[in-house]
Amino acid sequence: MSTQQASFVRASMIEASPAPVLESGAVFWLRKNLFATPKDTALTIISLLVLAWLVPPAIQWLFIDAAWTGGGRGVCATLSQGGSQPEGWSGACWAFVNAKFDQFVFGRYPLEERWRPALVGILFVLFLVPMLIPKIPNKGFNAILLFVALPIIAIILLPGGWFGLTYVETALWGGLMVTLALSFVGIAVSLPLGILLALGRRSDMPVIKMLCTVFIEIVRGVPLITVLFMASVMLPLFLPQGVTFDKFLRALIGVSLFASAYMAEVVRGGLQAIPKGQYEGADSLGLSYWQKMNLIVLPQALKLVIPGIVNTFIGLFKDTSLVSIIGMFDLLGIVRLNFTDTNWASAVTPLTGLIFAGFVFWLFCFGMSRYSGFMERLLDKSQR
């Protein structure tokens, strides 16, 4: 009976099924990410065409046709414009940035005194870098160096006028130095002031609460430029005759107050996210108000809102460019001032200068946002 066929036993071999679709490699990647559907394919082709239309001319303009060296506008102007380039030429004028680079960094700070801002800048980097790397210990000491020692050194060195240093008035300051100084002070002032304002807005005392709310809402409701106008036009009116504020200081006050109002709202968001049990726990331990805030609430609240705080910093850094409207020469202001230099005026100079300034701003802001992302992930990990 061994030859009897059971209906459930197969009599023939199964055909070999086709090999599985390749799920790795360049072709699969292309098919999945660029040509998944007809619509996708169309979008991909359109974007590639747009890129092909935009990128090669941009590279041509920025690098290949660019004038890299030269001592005057001649290298960046065509023959009919009084230069040495052939008709129809257009390219970036990096020679202009090259020649003016020192001015873009230091403004019109006297040449023989430029070691002073340079030294402050080097110290800033030296104090800042270990602060930013989480593994390096002694953060407290480092913070004192950065937020106490560095400002004192800067106040001594930058304006001068004592210890035999020649006095350099702030009207001569300019360039990246002013941008960085404004942002550093803005950041250093706005964070503590913002925390105080946020605590005030959540305070039980009605008068304090109302004052903080009114300040925050008014400042957040108006554009920075009106705050700067106020600082530069109305502050002198408020002071007695003869007392004058430095223009730089006025801009500093305006920028710092503006940033603190935004910071206050960010911090308030963090304070609201802390569960009530934390406040009550601190109260039941008998901690005073400031102990409760410093030891229990703020460390948790600030950690929650790091992205918001860094976004405010980035906003502040970008907003410092507005001081060029009230007649100060920050990086953007000094670049624009140099457009009018007859030695360099040409059709491509403004675009080149602005691209350079934009790149510098971008580098700082992008760096800050990347660092904040890194910190966020680090703190997130430590919580798990």
Next chain:
Amino acid sequence: MAIGVTNAPERSKSSGSIINDPQVRGIFYQAITVIILAVLIYWIVDNTIENLRRANIASGYGFLSSRAGFDVGQSLISFSSDSTYGRALVVGFVNTLLVAITGIITATVIGFIVGIGRLSHNWIIAKLSLAYVEVFRNIPPLLVIFFWYSGVLSILPQARDALALPFDMYVSNRGLAFPRPIPGEGSLYTLLAFLIAVAASFLVARYARQKQMATGQRFPVLWTALGLIIGLPLVTFLATGAPLTFDVPVAGKFNLTGGSVVGPEFMSLFLALSFYTAAFIAEIVRAGIRGVSKGQSEAAHALGIRPRLTTRLVIVPQAMRIIIPPLTSQYLNLTKNSSLAVAVGYADLVAVGGTILNQTGQSIEVVSIWLIVYLSLSLATSLFMNWYNARMALVER
């Protein structure tokens, strides 16, 4: 609660000293704050009055009705140098609104396209959108304005060799010239038809909702409304004999004549604000769509709702709830950033106010007008936001 109430006075009694009573302390701190503030304000007011007297500036808003004596580059309402300061400020305010509204529309369109692009499965679209966001988010808006103003628009050819664009538009370093429509006789009917169509669309939408509630059947509201809003005015327009002519710009020997011209100041401000704010709107849109949990779309698929309807009926309404509040504050930011107009000389509220401030020295009055206008704008926005939030908040049963 009862325990807390009875215990509180006992404790303050037992500690004996009134200094340690938190309520007394609170009143004390507040009193000190008020006194310091009052002294400070008195000092400031005193100094200000003294300074104003010395500079011979009469305070008050009387200057608003005196002759301005300056001209405004671009204005929607008539203005000449003989007009008053008050009218100049109105012109500035209208200009602020103009650039804000046009900027908001463009920024929203670009922002939504880029935001959705960032979530695209298409690698190249996602990366391009990411690059757009990272570039424009990290550059000061003022720099973008100058980029357009002195980097791009000012090196365009002069008006006599203006570049011709489609639809009889010309672009030159004097700005964009485009045909100006001149409504003829009877065009009022077209406007009327448009208004009727809008009203009818609302009624259709209401009817459709009632029908769906009652029977569960859906009515194609969108197509009906589109047909009404486009069709009805179009038919009226053609029936009344197409009463519309265009004032077309013509390239003359030295300049373009005719048509409407938008100056480079407005163009650069408008382009910069749109591109800059769009980067932020894109991030908001992305966060909003990502914020709708995946279970929602999976549940919709499980119910057999088709993908397009899932997007429209399940994802978008929930995403909008997340998107709208930050979006409104971006609109407000754009409006406030329009004050950067002063940098390129577009006559907005701040630029006009600045000119008046320099001419008359009425700094307190001008600044107070700025404050009132911008604060009321932001107050109106936050009122709208509260209303919207209340309407859109999750109704839990």
